[in-house]
Amino acid sequence: MRIGVDATCWHNTRGYGRHARGLLSALVRIDGSNRYVFFVDSDEHLPTLPAGAEIRLVRNSVPATLAASTNGHRSLTDLWRMSRALSDREFDLLLFPTIYSYVPVFGHAKKIVMIHDVIAEKYPDLTVPRSVARFFWNTKVALGRWQADAIATVSDYSRRGIMEHFGLSADRVFVVGEANDPAFCTIDDPQPSPRLRSLGVVDKGRSIIYVGGFGPHKNLEALIETFAKLSKQPDFTDARLVMVGEYEKEVFHSYFTTIKRLVETAGLKDRVIFTGYLPDDELAVLLNLSTVLVLPSLMEGFGLPAIEAAACGCPVIATRESPLPALLGESALYVNPKRPEELYTALMSVLGSDSLQKRMRAAGREAAARFTWEAAAQQMISVMNQVGKQ
Numbered sequence: 001m002r003i004g005v006d007a008t009c010w011h012n013t014r015g016y017g018r019h020a021r022g023l024l025s026a027l028v029r030i031d032g033s034n035r036y037v038f039f040v041d042s043d044e045h046l047p048t049l050p051a052g053a054e055i056r057l058v059r060n061s062v063p064a065t066l067a068a069s070t071n072g073h074r075s076l077t078d079l080w081r082m083s084r085a086l087s088d089r090e091f092d093l094l095l096f097p098t099i100y101s102y103v104p105v106f107g108h109a110k111k112i113v114m115i116h117d118v119i120a121e122k123y124p125d126l127t128v129p130r131s132v133a134r135f136f137w138n139t140k141v142a143l144g145r146w147q148a149d150a151i152a153t154v155s156d157y158s159r160r161g162i163m164e165h166f167g168l169s170a171d172r173v174f175v176v177g178e179a180n181d182p183a184f185c186t187i188d189d190p191q192p193s194p195r196l197r198s199l200g201v202v203d204k205g206r207s208i209i210y211v212g213g214f215g216p217h218k219n220l221e222a223l224i225e226t227f228a229k230l231s232k233q234p235d236f237t238d239a240r241l242v243m244v245g246e247y248e249k250e251v252f253h254s255y256f257t258t259i260k261r262l263v264e265t266a267g268l269k270d271r272v273i274f275t276g277y278l279p280d281d282e283l284a285v286l287l288n289l290s291t292v293l294v295l296p297s298l299m300e301g302f303g304l305p306a307i308e309a310a311a312c313g314c315p316v317i318a319t320r321e322s323p324l325p326a327l328l329g330e331s332a333l334y335v336n337p338k339r340p341e342e343l344y345t346a347l348m349s350v351l352g353s354d355s356l357q358k359r360m361r362a363a364g365r366e367a368a369a370r371f372t373w374e375a376a377a378q379q380m381i382s383v384m385n386q387v388g389k390q
Contacts, residue, residue, distance in 0.1 A: 001092040001388055004109065005053075007038040008064035008082070008101045011045040013246060013277055014213065015304055016116055019154065019178055020097040021048075026377035028052040034384070039085055041078075058085045064101040079103050093388055095380075102144045110387045112380075113148040114176070115141070117301025118161045119217055126216035126298075127253055150387045152176045152380065154302040157323035176379045177302075179371040183280040184308040186365065190288035200273050201286060205238040206351055209290040209314070211283065211305035212245050212297070214256040219296045219319070221262060222340045228266040230347055239271070239351060242286065246277040287312035291357065292350045295319055298337050306332065307371060310364030315357055317346045327371075331363030 009020045028036055028050040036053040040046070041060040049055055060078040083103045086094055091109040096102045099115045120127045120137060128134040145151065145166060151173045153159050159173050192201045201207075208227065212218055220243075227241045247256040263272045278286065287293065293309035293316050300322035307327065309316050316332035318324040325334050333350065335342035350356055 001034045001384070002090055003034050003036050003384070004086050004088070004091040004094045005036055005038045006082070006086065006094070006096045006101055006103070007049070008041045009098050010038075010040060010049065011042065014252070015302070016098040016100060016114075018181070018304060019114075019116070019302075022179060022181065022373040023097060023176065023376050023380060024053075025050050026373035027380060030374055030377055031381055034381075037091070039082065041082065056085065058082055074103075093384055095384070096144070099141055099144050102140055104143050104147065110149045111147050112150045112152055112383060112387060113144045114152045114154075115144070115158075115162055116154050117158045117299065118165045119299050119301065121165050122161075122299060123217045129253060148172075150174055150383055152383055154178050155323035156326065158301040174379070174383045176383065177371060177376045178304055178307070179373045179376060180304070180308045180311045180368060181280055184284050184287065184311040184368075186311075186313045187285060187288045190285045192285065192289065193282050196275070196282060196286065199275055200240075201242060201275070201289070203289055205240060206236070206291040207240045207242050207289065208347065208351075209242045209244065209286060209293050209309070210295070211287075211293065211309070212295070213252055214245055214247055214254045214259055215252055216255050217298045219298050219337050220259050222337065222343065223294060223296050224259060224262050224266065224268070224272075226340050226343045226347065227272070228268055229344060230351075231268065231271055236351060239291075241268070241272045242275060242290065243272065244275045244278050244283060244286065247274065248276060283308070284312055287314045290314050292317055292347070294343070294347070295322075295324070296335065296337050296343055297322070300324065303327070307368050311368035313361040313365050315350050315360035316364060317343065317350065328364065328367045331360055331367045333360075 009017050038053045038055050039058055041058050042063045043057055058081050061075060083105055087106045089107055093110045094105060096113045099113060102113055124134055128137050153162055156175055159175050162173055230236050287309050293314050295303055295306050295318040297319045303322045303324045306316045306318050306324050310328060318332055318334055319337045320334045321337055333346045335346055
């Protein structure tokens with residue numbers, strides 16, 4: 001088959017961009033039966049695209065990763081340019097790795113659209129609070145579902161949520177998983193980079209790490225309040241909280257200023273570090289140095305930071321409202337995100353026990369090793385073959 005791919009999300013630094021890069025790279029690498037044409041709307045990251053794919057540049061006034069933000073929408077002209085390019089009759093199948101950058105298309109080609117989760121549908125006020133933006137989001141998702149011959153998502157947990165919320169039958173929704181990048185692994189002698197040291201990250205003392213966005217659904221107020229309570233205990237005076245995630249150029253709904261103000265009000269300014277976005281090599285070092293990663297979200301479609309942490313030998317405490325209990329099993333601890341006391345108890349347990357940390361590190365590495373981008377690509381190839389025969 002000749003497959004057209006919407007690769008406009010390639011350079012996005014958030015979860016769906018990481019998923020697209022890992023999945024599409026593996027597809028081009030292992031799939032010798034199909035030919036891929038990647039459509040991009042920016043030449044900024046062209047050198048990082050897979051050499052085995054044909055690349056076509058469709059210049060837009062605003063890249064999709066910015067226009068498809070919480071407070072934005074793509075112009076009709078940009079939508080038409082990308083739609084016309086993808087609607088070419090040469091394609092047998094079209095792949096949209098994320099609903100964020102989806103555009104309506106025309107023609108005979110089969111269509112696979114990825115919807116990573118239903119967080120925006122379950123928590124609209126926390127993710128897409130503006131009514132105009134919510135209208136555009138709901139319209140885009142509805143069109144994507146209507147045009148799709150198949151919906152792909154990243155976990156069984158998200159699959160169940162998508163089928164339940166949108167009323168879709170099981171034969172229309174498929175799982176195409178995720179994996180950590182090879183950069184996330186155990187490092188023999190991890191040392192903070194000069195930039196990490198300048199931020200206050202050191203290789204001594206216990207550290208709690210959070211990796212992700214600063215949207216309200218990430219439940220970070222509960223994390224800060226729990227850390228404030230923990231930091232008052234005499235046994236945890238060395239503990240620090242390191243929060244990793246873009247907050248200066250964030251395109252999604254963010255309440256970073258609220259979190260920062262909460263930290264200052266709680267008197268934690270000297271014990272909480274905001275690193276901003278970190279490239280994978282520095283993040284891997286930080287995960288190797290950290291005592292525990294906490295992912296307290298109200299919902300996660302996959303929870304890739306937890307898999308990346310486990311691959312680095314960093315113990316994980318994660319929300320039960322996610323596929324992580326099934327993905328990481330007994331290698332991690334799980335909490336009800338609406339019960340902060342469970343997070344407090346879990347943190348006390350992990351920070352206070354070297355033996356528990358040791359067991360979680362070993363079990364986490366073993367669990368994370370089960371996930372590969374090659375396996376995810378094989379899942380997508382299976383979906384494409386099934387859709388192509390319809």
